Amino acid sequence: MLFMPIRFVAVALLLLFSLFCSGCTSKPAEKRLRVVASIEPLAYFAQRIGGGYVTVSVMVPSGGNPHTYEPTPKQMSRLGAAKLFVKAGSGVEFELDLMQKIVSMYPGLRICDASSGIQMQPAGHENGVQGEVHDAEEHHHGRFDPHYWLSPQNALVIAENVKRSLAEADPGHSAYYQANADRLKEELRELSSELHVKLAQVVNRRFLVFHPAWGYYASDFALQQIAAEEEGKTLTPRQLERVIQKARANRIRVVFVSPQFSTVQAETIAREIGGVTRPVDPLAFDYQENLRRATDAFKGGMQ
Numbered sequence: 001m002l003f004m005p006i007r008f009v010a011v012a013l014l015l016l017f018s019l020f021c022s023g024c025t026s027k028p029a030e031k032r033l034r035v036v037a038s039i040e041p042l043a044y045f046a047q048r049i050g051g052g053y054v055t056v057s058v059m060v061p062s063g064g065n066p067h068t069y070e071p072t073p074k075q076m077s078r079l080g081a082a083k084l085f086v087k088a089g090s091g092v093e094f095e096l097d098l099m100q101k102i103v104s105m106y107p108g109l110r111i112c113d114a115s116s117g118i119q120m121q122p123a124g125h126e127n128g129v130q131g132e133v134h135d136a137e138e139h140h141h142g143r144f145d146p147h148y149w150l151s152p153q154n155a156l157v158i159a160e161n162v163k164r165s166l167a168e169a170d171p172g173h174s175a176y177y178q179a180n181a182d183r184l185k186e187e188l189r190e191l192s193s194e195l196h197v198k199l200a201q202v203v204n205r206r207f208l209v210f211h212p213a214w215g216y217y218a219s220d221f222a223l224q225q226i227a228a229e230e231e232g233k234t235l236t237p238r239q240l241e242r243v244i245q246k247a248r249a250n251r252i253r254v255v256f257v258s259p260q261f262s263t264v265q266a267e268t269i270a271r272e273i274g275g276v277t278r279p280v281d282p283l284a285f286d287y288q289e290n291l292r293r294a295t296d297a298f299k300g301g302m303q
């Protein structure tokens with residue numbers, strides 16, 4: 001029942017949109033530019049900037065894990081009808097396998113690298129403690145943390161990259177894409193200041209996540225991410241013990257978990273430190289609302 005009013009509003013808005021805007025800012029579905037994004041947050045950028053001139057679909061569905069995902073044959077054939085593929089470009093595993101297939105199967109498909117121009121941080125950098133938790137031989141030197149989209153600063157660059165690719169794929173509507181990108185970037189700047197204000201008074205600025213997706217976010221807001229695992233691997237008992245010690249030393253009471261990962265070990269950590277687990281989603285479609293929600297969660301967990 002909770003969803004009825006939202007759905008009703010959505011339908012009403014859609015009706016209004018089609019009444020007033022048919023012909024001006026939208027096209028019938030079959031004539032729209034088909035865009036495929038690899039993950040939900042990038043689909044959000046493509047949808048916001050492409051507006052009524054694009055149809056966006058996503059490879060890794062909500063709740064899917066991009067580190068292990070394999071596209072279905074249906075998704076692969078959908079790529080054949082697409083004009084533009086928006087990739088994360090930051091070493092997300094499923095994408096690395098996929099790109100070679102895509103390029104050979106669909107040489108005409110345009111590829112937008114959403115990470116173009118963004119400074120990648122190495123996995124296990126100062127915002128995580130992987131280096132302390134894992135043994136030296138388990139380090140993966142030269143591997144980058146792929147989760148750059150969770151920084152609102154990086155989101156401004158993503159918006160530019162997506163806009164540029166849409167304008168190249170569909171030059172007739174470049175002014176429209178530019179206007180949408182400008183509006184989105186303005187919202188992202190406001191979002192960033194809003195979150196800075198929200199987090200300003202937090203004293204203990206360390207948070208513990210099971211999956212290390214929030215390093216770029218932590219950098220943006222002068223927080224410190226402590227991460228339990230790396231690359232989705234199950235922790236050894238020794239690694240688990242060291243995370244528990246680290247959490248205790250930092251007076252941490254909340255273990256943040258991603259809905260894409262098993263929470264069994266996170267629950268163990270939470271039990272050992274007398275704390276709880278709380279979900280934060282690194283891959284939600286509604287980018288801005290999701291960062292607000294995650295920030296509230298982190299703020300609550302750091303006090």
Ligand SMILES: [Zn+2]
Nearest residue numbers: 067147211213
């Ligand atoms: Zn991840």
